[in-house]
Amino acid sequence: xxxxxxxxxxxxxxxxxxxxxxxxxxxxxxDYFLWYKKYPAEGPTFLISISSIKDKNxxxxxxxxxxxxxxxxxxxxxxxxxxxxxxxFCAASEGGGADGLTFGKGTHLIIQP
Amino acid sequence: KAGVTQTPRYLIKTRGQQVTLSCSPISGHRSVSWYQQTxxxxxxxxxxxxSETQRNKGNFPGRFSGRQFSNSRSEMNVSTLELGDSAxxxxxxxxxxxxxxAFFGQGTRLTxx
Numbered sequence: 001x002x003x004x005x006x007x008x009x010x011x012x013x014x015x016x017x018x019x020x021x022x023x024x025x026x027x028x029x030x031d032y033f034l035w036y037k038k039y040p041a042e043g044p045t046f047l048i049s050i051s052s053i054k055d056k057n058x059x060x061x062x063x064x065x066x067x068x069x070x071x072x073x074x075x076x077x078x079x080x081x082x083x084x085x086x087x088x089f090c091a092a093s094e095g096g097g098a099d100g101l102t103f104g105k106g107t108h109l110i111i112q113p
Numbered sequence: 114k115a116g117v118t119q120t121p122r123y124l125i126k127t128r129g130q131q132v133t134l135s136c137s138p139i140s141g142h143r144s145v146s147w148y149q150q151t152x153x154x155x156x157x158x159x160x161x162x163x164s165e166t167q168r169n170k171g172n173f174p175g176r177f178s179g180r181q182f183s184n185s186r187s188e189m190n191v192s193t194l195e196l197g198d199s200a201x202x203x204x205x206x207x208x209x210x211x212x213x214x215a216f217f218g219q220g221t222r223l224t225x226x
């Protein structure tokens with residue numbers, strides 16, 4: 001039973017446009033969400049996080065939106081750059097870190113020139 | 114500030130052997146988590162250590178174990194290796210146990226033959 005789902009295995013976006021990566025979760029106990037970016041042969045790199053008490057968090061070109069009623073979050077990257085091409089993982093945790101981070105299977109973002 | 118360091122980067126072992134992987138967290142970080150990444154299952158949580166105590170454990174058999182030392186460095190051990198244990202093992206460090214960003218190392222690529 002996958003508690004964090006990233007339904008798009010890959011996404012292709014033109015350079016300069018907005019990239020929107022989506023993530024759905026089923027566990028209503030999750031209260032902290034993170035996005036990670038991963039290049040081949042490297043560990044995931046933390047991008048941005050959001051607590052369940054917020055519905056939006058912004059950091060430079062990256063914005064994460066959380067819709068608790070829909071159990072859905074999304075990562076917006078504006079404008080998309082070639083260096084953004086990577087696999088993006090959505091992760092979630094419960095209060096107190098009860099079970100570590102639960103990851104989605106990732107979305108491969110490809111930025112086309 | 115140095116990042117999370119995992120050693121070795123690559124390892125080849127034979128079925129039935131055991132292996133020990135090492136992780137040095139970011140200086141000042143006291144929480145260390147371990148994850149297994151495989152193409153089929155994605156990133157899966159193994160366990161988390163804080164103040165030398167295992168706080169959380171994922172759904173893995175008892176062949177997977179770990180420990181944390183007083184300097185926060187951590188090791189994980191896999192005994193009686195199986196072919197299916199071939200994976201990228203990632204270590205992540207956080208300032209504290211709970212809802213804080215986790216920073217990942219580059220991982221140890223374990224191949225069981």
